[in-house]
Amino acid sequence: MTQNTLDPLCSPLKWPSVKVFHNLVEALAGAPLDRPFITHWIDEDEQETVTFGQFRQRARAHGFELRKSGVTAGDRVVLIMPQGIPAMAAFAGAMMIGAVPAFLAYPNFKIEPAKYRSGLLGVTANLGAKIVVIDEEFPEEMLDCVTLTEGQKLVRLSATTPDVATLPEVKIPSEALAFIQHSAGTTGLQKGVALTHEAVLTQLEHMAGALQIDSASDRIYSWLPLYHDMGLIACFVLPMVCHLPIVIQSPIDWVMHPDAMLQIITEHRCTLAWLPNFAFQFVSRRTPTDTKTHYDLSSLRALINCSEPVRSSSMDEFQNTFAPAGLKPGALQSSYAMAENVFAVTQSQNNGPARIWANGPAFRSQHRIIRAEPGASDAICFTSSGRLLPHQLIRIAEDGADLQPSYVGEILLKSDCLFRGYYNRPDLTRAALVDGWYHTGDLGFLLDNELYVVGRKKDLLIIGGENIYPQDIEEIVAAHPAIHDGRAVALGVYNPEIGTEEIVVVAEVNNEKLLANHDEIEQAIRSQVVAGLGVAVKQIFFKPPKWIVKSTAGKAARSATRDKLLREHPELNSDKSGPPS
Amino acid sequence: MTESQQMIEHVAKLIRKPNVTIDENTPLVSSGLIDSMSLVDLLIKLEDLTHMRIPAGKVQPKDMDTIAKMFATAQRVGKPRPNR
Numbered sequence: 001m002t003q004n005t006l007d008p009l010c011s012p013l014k015w016p017s018v019k020v021f022h023n024l025v026e027a028l029a030g031a032p033l034d035r036p037f038i039t040h041w042i043d044e045d046e047q048e049t050v051t052f053g054q055f056r057q058r059a060r061a062h063g064f065e066l067r068k069s070g071v072t073a074g075d076r077v078v079l080i081m082p083q084g085i086p087a088m089a090a091f092a093g094a095m096m097i098g099a100v101p102a103f104l105a106y107p108n109f110k111i112e113p114a115k116y117r118s119g120l121l122g123v124t125a126n127l128g129a130k131i132v133v134i135d136e137e138f139p140e141e142m143l144d145c146v147t148l149t150e151g152q153k154l155v156r157l158s159a160t161t162p163d164v165a166t167l168p169e170v171k172i173p174s175e176a177l178a179f180i181q182h183s184a185g186t187t188g189l190q191k192g193v194a195l196t197h198e199a200v201l202t203q204l205e206h207m208a209g210a211l212q213i214d215s216a217s218d219r220i221y222s223w224l225p226l227y228h229d230m231g232l233i234a235c236f237v238l239p240m241v242c243h244l245p246i247v248i249q250s251p252i253d254w255v256m257h258p259d260a261m262l263q264i265i266t267e268h269r270c271t272l273a274w275l276p277n278f279a280f281q282f283v284s285r286r287t288p289t290d291t292k293t294h295y296d297l298s299s300l301r302a303l304i305n306c307s308e309p310v311r312s313s314s315m316d317e318f319q320n321t322f323a324p325a326g327l328k329p330g331a332l333q334s335s336y337a338m339a340e341n342v343f344a345v346t347q348s349q350n351n352g353p354a355r356i357w358a359n360g361p362a363f364r365s366q367h368r369i370i371r372a373e374p375g376a377s378d379a380i381c382f383t384s385s386g387r388l389l390p391h392q393l394i395r396i397a398e399d400g401a402d403l404q405p406s407y408v409g410e411i412l413l414k415s416d417c418l419f420r421g422y423y424n425r426p427d428l429t430r431a432a433l434v435d436g437w438y439h440t441g442d443l444g445f446l447l448d449n450e451l452y453v454v455g456r457k458k459d460l461l462i463i464g465g466e467n468i469y470p471q472d473i474e475e476i477v478a479a480h481p482a483i484h485d486g487r488a489v490a491l492g493v494y495n496p497e498i499g500t501e502e503i504v505v506v507a508e509v510n511n512e513k514l515l516a517n518h519d520e521i522e523q524a525i526r527s528q529v530v531a532g533l534g535v536a537v538k539q540i541f542f543k544p545p546k547w548i549v550k551s552t553a554g555k556a557a558r559s560a561t562r563d564k565l566l567r568e569h570p571e572l573n574s575d576k577s578g579p580p581s
Numbered sequence: 582m583t584e585s586q587q588m589i590e591h592v593a594k595l596i597r598k599p600n601v602t603i604d605e606n607t608p609l610v611s612s613g614l615i616d617s618m619s620l621v622d623l624l625i626k627l628e629d630l631t632h633m634r635i636p637a638g639k640v641q642p643k644d645m646d647t648i649a650k651m652f653a654t655a656q657r658v659g660k661p662r663p664n665r
Contacts, residue, residue, distance in 0.1 A: 109640040252637040
């Protein structure tokens with residue numbers, strides 16, 4: 001077992017300990033009234049800013065409204081509001097009266113109503129929420145998606161909040177539940193992670209230390225949805241408690257114009273931001289070449305790659321693309337985080353995450369890391385997610401048994417800010433938390449005190465005894481110039497005749513004209529996959545742009561893409577008795 | 582060519598079904614002709630054709646169901662677009 005207690009790299013806190021506060025409401029109350037808190041960037045000529053003082057006033061007013069609707073301490077409150085200041089103020093207002101808020105995704109033009117309806121129903125029913133809060137502009141035709149169970153009430157929060165002088169003081173013990181955040185996953189299968197004030201403050205103390213948060217100079221940029229841990233913890237609760245200004249935009253506006261992010265960072269001199277791995281490529285490729293030098297990214301001191309396995313190629317692409325825009329070398333960082341641990345487990349520091357080269361065949365057939373010369377043929381480059389934050393313990397295990405150092409296995413976690421269970425789901429809790437160790441379902445290895453995350457256990461393809469990570473295949477496929485913006489998904493399809501899985505790839509071409517000469521592209525990709533990984537792809541399906549299903553966060557949704565492919569190509573699924581993959 | 586005709590051509594290319602004729606009032610989303618992920622692309626195209634900035638948060642699936650509705654949506658929620 002490898003145990004890291006205190007990271008020696010952690011320098012003394014610039015931020016005085018957040019642990020002086022007993023709960024999040026107290027932490028918000030401690031903020032300087034006149035300091036800007038949230039700026040909502042709507043477009044070039046429309047932005048709204050509230051100070052900490054104004055935010056508190058709005059939160060109090062929403063707390064007052066919720067009390068009037070019968071909400072009391074301990075009640076769950078579901079918030080379905082568009083990304084913005086009112087949603088955040090309602091969340092803080094619910095906490096002020098001791099209630100337990102949870103953000104759920106707001107309907108947008110991309111959602112499929114039927115799927116949205118069933119997801120919402122499952123989540124609100126499980127939470128036993130007393131109140132479901134929507135905004136005044138909630139689309140009428142989507143209202144029937146908000147199915148209420150018995151005893152639940154629908155409340156529309158007004159955009160303008162009345163002045164409320166006082167809210168009766170509610171004593172909030174630090175061990176009380178602060179809020180519920182949902183684990184990543186398809187909406188209907190999301191698990192509610194219930195977190196206490198104490199756990200959240202403990203996590204923020206570790207983050208503030210590792211990132212050397214300085215409330216006098218730091219400013220966060222975010223487009224991340226509030227119903228995901230990265231958007232909620234790193235880009236709302238952390239700045240609320242550490243009294244930092246943030247500039248937010250909605251995820252859907254970012255998807256439309258990803259380069260707006262660069263403009264916002266330039267204008268507001270943001271210093272910190274978090275992005276999932278795919279966004280590093282997406283922003284690099286969607287920014288017109290002639291505008292790249294219009295931006296000034298020199299204010300960024302940490303742009304943190306988090307929530308997907310970190311790819312050195314994505315980081316390099318971003319660094320190379322935006323170095324002319326002043327992006328500092330070493331500004332790109334990484335972190336491993338999950339809703340169940342409030343947020344971060346690791347954080348890279350100094351000049352960016354460590355990289356190592358490992359022997360490819362040993363990695364695939366023995367799940368073992370043997371160092372190789374950088375750039376050697378058949379060597380793989382891994383980028384670390386950084387070092388463990390204080391009081392985070394990691395084990396690398398297989399079937400519950402610890403592995404020798406340098407072997408790849410499932411990451412098990414124990415920490416001082418770990419969740420105690422999924423809300424109302426003792427069955428899921430028992431499966432995930434065993435003897436106090438959380439089984440993350442992620443595969444990784446520890447080397448020189450750095451954690452490397454290589455993929456999801458359930459996504460792993462086992463091809464004739466070789467362990468193949470779909471991300472490795474996807475990276476090779478996406479490198480082909482005909483393939484659209486890195487949009488490729490590799491899947492394992494069980495072949496009963498040979499008793500193992502075979503690799504099937506679905507990839508989007510840049511434009512449909514390319515579909516005409518797919519034989520040539522297919523040949524090139526096949527030989528590159530064999531050369532890089534030593535395995536053959538059984539079949540490659542070329543699809544027009546936008547075919548691959550993306551999750552609400554914009555990641556390629558592997559299982560939904562798989563379902564779509566099997567629907568269009570039922571011949572792939574001829575054997576129903578094969579093992580689930 | 583009018584903007585609406587340009588959009589019809591764009592959608593026809595997107596769905597790649599030579600037998601299906603598209604006009605301004607053909608249901609696209611509710612009929613399953615285009616999937617919801619294509620809507621980001623259509624919205625960007627709509628911005629280009631109308632020279633408007635369309636706040637995506639104010640658009641719902643029903644607003645994009647036909648080409649006529651798309652242009653009506655642009656009129657309803659769109660803002661004149663600054664030079665980018």
